[in-house]
Amino acid sequence: MEPIQDKKTLLFESALELIRVHGFHGTPVSRVAREAGVAAGTVYTYFNSKDEMILELYKYVKLKVLAEVSTKDNPELPFQQRFFAFWDHLTSLYLSKPAFQSFMEQFVSSPYNTPELQQSTDLWGAWLGKFFEQGVAVGALKPLSPQILAIMVIGSVISLVRYLTYFESKTQSVKGELTQIPQMVWDGIKNH
Amino acid sequence: MEPIQDKKTLLFESALELIRVHGFHGTPVSRVAREAGVAAGTVYTYFNSKDEMILELYKYVKLKVLAEVSTKDNPELPFQQRFFAFWDHLTSLYLSKPAFQSFMEQFVSSPYNTPELQQSTDLWGAWLGKFFEQGVAVGALKPLSPQILAIMVIGSVISLVRYLTYFESKTQSVKGELTQIPQMVWDGIKNH
DNA sequence: AGCTAGTGAATGAACGTTCAATCAATTTTA
DNA sequence: TAAAATTGATTGAACGTTCATTCACTAGCT
Known part of the structure; x- marks a missing residue:
């Protein structure tokens, strides 16, 4: 229907x-x-209740993010290139849909978010896991668990986007440096 | 009184x-x-209202964090050492007081947190700024704005602590790797 | 006695949720 | 084909609860 x-x-x-x-x-x-x-x-x-609506909204947004990022990924490319593309897509998705970023952040830090929910089947988490696993497999990334790598990367994207959202005005001064952030993250996770 | x-x-x-x-x-x-x-x-x-109580609570927690981290910092030490100590202190503070971490995270991603609030005098932000400024000044860190550096670092701490909090159980497998996270962050921000 | 800090029942507004009534579309009947 | 009946989504006023806030009163101190 x-x-x-x-x-x-x-x-x-x-x-x-x-x-x-x-x-x-x-x-x-x-x-x-x-x-x-x-x-x-x-x-x-x-929806049966407001809470249920919010839980479904969470799944809705995660699926949207997954769709956006995964379709733009090209596994044929060298991993470093895939990483920078991934970073760009995720960052600009969040910047173009501030409500996505804001909702997800509020949700994960709220009591709605439980360990059980996180461990329930999560296509976005699974995709991320595979992505970083491949980076390790081809020797581009340090041999760490994909989860740990995901923490590093996603955490930085989130922090960056929040920063940009809050300091939109005074950002001009540092805007030039922003392109260096994915580079810093890459320097941290790459092999050697 | x-x-x-x-x-x-x-x-x-x-x-x-x-x-x-x-x-x-x-x-x-x-x-x-x-x-x-x-x-x-x-x-x-x-307090005049619940909202005011929460705003004051935010300041209270920030001051506590500042007190904890700043008193344990020793500016005499080489910057790399200071960085790893800083990381440890902040991480274990958050782990030992989950309510601090949880509250701060909920607060900053909620509508309580406004650009104006962020720009109002903020001793914790000022301390962080100075800390990373010094790292740049002595040539230990890449020559970036302290704000950008702080984003990277704090973002990673937050993500890590949330991860540890949510996956307390299944963490055993990766626990060994966790010490590598500050190293990764350091590799990302250090000069060369 | 006077003063301040503290109490907790009372208040009223806001909210999530329900449900009897309405409406539009579709199916059945003649 | 036209009228009647059925269906199920939609409405929005009403309900009951929760909650922030108030205030007349009390307890304790000097």
Whole structure:
């Protein structure tokens, strides 16, 4: 059924933007519904509760990120090139969709995020794991667990994007240096 | 007046722990008061509102972190040594006080955190700036802005600690590699 | 006695959720 | 083919709960 998916997506997008600006507790279900152009009660034909909506929203965003980053990856290229492309795509995705970045960050640091949730099947995590595994396999990366490598890299992307978002104005001075960040990360994880 | 400071601190610690477990919206003022052993109304003799309490809590934690890390720093030592010590102290502080880490993370990714707040006088940010500035000045670090360097480093610490917190169990396998993380970060930021 | 700090029941607003009523579209019937 | 019946999504007012905040009162100190 298309109408169902359409309206669900509308609710997701509405919730994403509201949560970016007002946070979880600052966005009433009624408001999410209004911005999506539906009545409050309608939300409950698509989700059983506000919490369930937020959990599904999390999966929705992770899938979007995965789709974006994975389709742009070309496993034929030398790993170093793949790494810098990966960095660029993830950074510009987050910069172009600030609500993605903001929601994901709020979510993972909130009580919604539990160890169980993290360990449940997670295509994005799996993709990341494989990506860094390959880097190790071809000898481009230090022989560490893919998880550890992912920590390093994703952590830096997140921090960078937050920095850019918060200091948009005074960023001019350091903007030139920003291209050096992926280089620094690469220097840290590359073999030798 | 000591009693004032004492009770304020009690409220802070109570709020920290509750927020770690239940998040901002999951911790009613009344609960914070109860766990601190005071009545709900008392909170309002120390803070004008819940929001103000949380903002002050943020400053409280930042000062604590600053105190811990700065007193343990020895500017006489070679910078590389200072860096690894800094990393250790910050990591183990966060690991020993999970509520610090959890609260800070929730706070910075929430709407409480505004650009204005970040730019207001911030001793912890200032200390970090000076720390990395010195690293650059003595030629130990790449000649980048201290802010950029701080992003890299703090981002990695945060990610690492979150990882350790969430995957406490299955961590055994990779625990040996964890000591390599500061080394990787160092390899990324050091000069040459 | 006067003063301050603390109390906790009361208040009112906001919120998540429910549900009887409505509406549009589709299917059945004649 | 046209009217009637059925279906299920949609609505939004209403409900009950929770929560931040207030305030009349008390306890304890000087």
